Amino acid sequence: MSDRYIDFINSSVGQMLAKNLGLPAPTPLDRFVDDQPVVSGAVLVGAARNGTLVDDIAKFLNNINADTYALFDSEVHAAAAGAGLNIQAYAPSAEDSQKFKAVVFDASGITESEQLQELHSFFSPIMRKLASCNRVIVLGRTPELCDNPLHATAQRALEGFTRALAKEVKKGGTAQTIYVAPDADHLVVSSLRFFISPKSAYVSGQVVRVSATGIEAGEVDWSRPLAGKVALVTGASRGIGEAIADVLARDGAHVICLDIPQQEEDLQRVASRIQGSVLAVDITAHEAPARIAEHCKNAHGGLDIIVHNAGVTRDKMLANMKDPLWNMVININLSSEERINEALLNDDVIRANGRIICVSSISGIAGNAGQTNYATSKAGVIGMVQSMKQPLQARGITINAVAPGFIETQMTAAIPFAIREAGRRMNSMSQGGQPVDVAETIAWYASPASNGLTGNVVRVCGQSLIGA
Numbered sequence: 001m002s003d004r005y006i007d008f009i010n011s012s013v014g015q016m017l018a019k020n021l022g023l024p025a026p027t028p029l030d031r032f033v034d035d036q037p038v039v040s041g042a043v044l045v046g047a048a049r050n051g052t053l054v055d056d057i058a059k060f061l062n063n064i065n066a067d068t069y070a071l072f073d074s075e076v077h078a079a080a081a082g083a084g085l086n087i088q089a090y091a092p093s094a095e096d097s098q099k100f101k102a103v104v105f106d107a108s109g110i111t112e113s114e115q116l117q118e119l120h121s122f123f124s125p126i127m128r129k130l131a132s133c134n135r136v137i138v139l140g141r142t143p144e145l146c147d148n149p150l151h152a153t154a155q156r157a158l159e160g161f162t163r164a165l166a167k168e169v170k171k172g173g174t175a176q177t178i179y180v181a182p183d184a185d186h187l188v189v190s191s192l193r194f195f196i197s198p199k200s201a202y203v204s205g206q207v208v209r210v211s212a213t214g215i216e217a218g219e220v221d222w223s224r225p226l227a228g229k230v231a232l233v234t235g236a237s238r239g240i241g242e243a244i245a246d247v248l249a250r251d252g253a254h255v256i257c258l259d260i261p262q263q264e265e266d267l268q269r270v271a272s273r274i275q276g277s278v279l280a281v282d283i284t285a286h287e288a289p290a291r292i293a294e295h296c297k298n299a300h301g302g303l304d305i306i307v308h309n310a311g312v313t314r315d316k317m318l319a320n321m322k323d324p325l326w327n328m329v330i331n332i333n334l335s336s337e338e339r340i341n342e343a344l345l346n347d348d349v350i351r352a353n354g355r356i357i358c359v360s361s362i363s364g365i366a367g368n369a370g371q372t373n374y375a376t377s378k379a380g381v382i383g384m385v386q387s388m389k390q391p392l393q394a395r396g397i398t399i400n401a402v403a404p405g406f407i408e409t410q411m412t413a414a415i416p417f418a419i420r421e422a423g424r425r426m427n428s429m430s431q432g433g434q435p436v437d438v439a440e441t442i443a444w445y446a447s448p449a450s451n452g453l454t455g456n457v458v459r460v461c462g463q464s465l466i467g468a
C-alpha cells in the first residue's frame with residue numbers, strides 16, 4: 001500500500017504547508033538498488049582512546065573503497081595506515097560544506113563513565129555535517145562480557161547514546177550500536193556492511209550483539225552471498241514473505257515458497273518470477289512438519305535457511321476473545337514454528353552454518369490493546385530465539401528474529417484509517433516501512449558471513465515510539 005502523504009509533503013506546496021503548520025515531513029528513504037556501492041558518499045571514522053576495533057573498521061572501509069575521513073588528531077590514522085586505507089584529515093567548522101553519509105565510531109576503548117565524554121567531543125561538532133539518509137554506527141564491547149563493572153557500565157551506556165542520537169539525526173538517518181564480543185572482531189563485517197548501506201533503511205536505534213560462535217563461514221561472495229544455498233520462506237505468496245523470497249533469490253538462494261493451498265496461484269507467480277519452487281502446505285496441519293522436512297531432504301538434500309514469516313492477526317479485546325481466535329493465532333504464529341523446527345532438527349535437515357530466522361513484531365515487545373493473542377505469540381517467538389540460541393550454536397546453526405513495526409502490506413491496509421495513520425507516523429522517520437526493509441534485514445541474518453549473529457532481535461520499525 002502506498003503512503004500518498006510522503007509524495008505530497010515532499011512537493012513544493014507540501015513542503016511549505018509542513019513548515020508553516022508544523023506537520024511531520026518524512027524524508028523519502030534511500031533503498032538499495034542493484035550494483036550500487038555499499039555506501040554512496042563520504043564516511044567519517046573516529047575512535048575513543050585505546051579503541052580495539054578500529055583496525056577491523058579500517059580494513060572494512062578499505063575493502064569497500066569508502067571515501068574516508070578522520071579528524072586531524074585521531075588515533076584512526078595509524079590504524080588506516082596498517083590497513084592500507086587512504087584517509088583524509090578533516091576539521092569541522094561552521095563554514096565548511098562537507099557532508100557525511102556515514103559515521104563509524106569505535107567506542108570499545110571507553111572503560112569508565114568519565115570517558116563517555118569522548119562521545120560528546122567527537123559527535124557534537126559533526127551533527128550538522130550529516131547527509132540525508134545518513135548512517136551512524138557506534139561499536140563497543142558486549143557489556144555482559146566486560147571484565148569489570150566500570151567497563152560494563154560505560155559500554156552499556158552506549159546504547160542510550162545511540163538510541164537518543166537516532167532521534168536527532170533526522171532526514172531519514174539511522175543510528176545503531178554494535179556490541180562485539182572478545183574474539184569476534186573479524187565477525188563484525190557483515191553487520192557493518194548492512195548498517196552502513198541503504199539496505200538498513202528502516203532500522204534505527206537498534207542494538208546488535210556479535211558473538212564468537214565458533215561457526216565457520218568459508219569464503220563469501222558479497223555480490224551473491226547466498227549462491228548455492230536453499231531457503232524456505234513461509235507465507236511467501238504476498239506481503240513481507242514475497243519480499244523476503246525476492247531478496248533471498250536476488251542474493252543467490254534457491255527459494256522454496258510455502259503458503260496455504262488457497263494461495264497456490266499467487267505462490268506460483270512468486271516462485272516462477274524468482275526461479276524458486278512451490279510448497280503449498282498449511283503449517284498448522286498435523287502432517288506439515290514431516291512434509292516440509294521430507295521435501296527439503298528429498299528435493300534439495302537439505303536446507304540452509306528457514307524463515308518463519310507466516311503469521312496472522314485476529315484482534316479482539318480479551319473480554320470478547322473466543323477460544324478459537326486465541327488458539328488460531330498462537331498455533332500459526334508460534335506452535336507450528338516450534339513443531340517445524342523440531343522436525344527439521346530431528347531429521348538433521350538444516351546444514352552447517354544454517355539459519356533459523358523468525359518474524360516477531362513490536363507488538364510482542366510493547367503489547368497492544370486488542371492483541372493479547374498476537375502479542376503473546378510474538379513474544380513467544382522472541383523466547384524461542386533466546387532459548388534455542390545455545391543448543392543450536394553447538395550444531396553450527398544460528399537463530400535470530402526481526403520485529404517489524406508498521407509495514408505497508410495487506411495486513412496493515414486492513415487497519416482502520418486513524419489507527420493506521422498513527423502507526424505510520426509514530427516513529428523517528430514519520431512513515432511506515434516497506435516489505436523490502438524487513439526482507440533486507442532477514443538477508444543480512446541469512447548471509448554466511450553473519451555466523452557471529454545469534455540470539456538477536458532487531459526491530460524494523462523506523463524507531464517506533466511504541467516499545468523500548
Ligand SMILES: NC(=O)c1ccc[n+]([C@@H]2O[C@H](COP(=O)([O-])OP(=O)(O)OC[C@H]3O[C@@H](n4cnc5c(N)ncnc54)[C@H](O)[C@@H]3O)[C@@H](O)[C@H]2O)c1
Nearest residue numbers: 235239240259260282283309310311361404406407409411
Ligand atoms: N505488516 C506489518 O506491519 C507487520 C508488523 C509486524 C509483524 N508482521 C509479521 O510479518 C509477517 C508477515 O506479515 P504480512 O504483513 O506480510 O502479512 P500477510 O497477511 O500479507 O501475509 C501473511 C502470509 O502468511 C500466510 N499464512 C497464514 N497462515 C498460514 C498457514 N497456516 N500456513 C501457511 N501460510 C500461512 C498467508 O496466506 C499470507 O500469505 C507475519 O508474521 C506478521 O505477523 C507484520
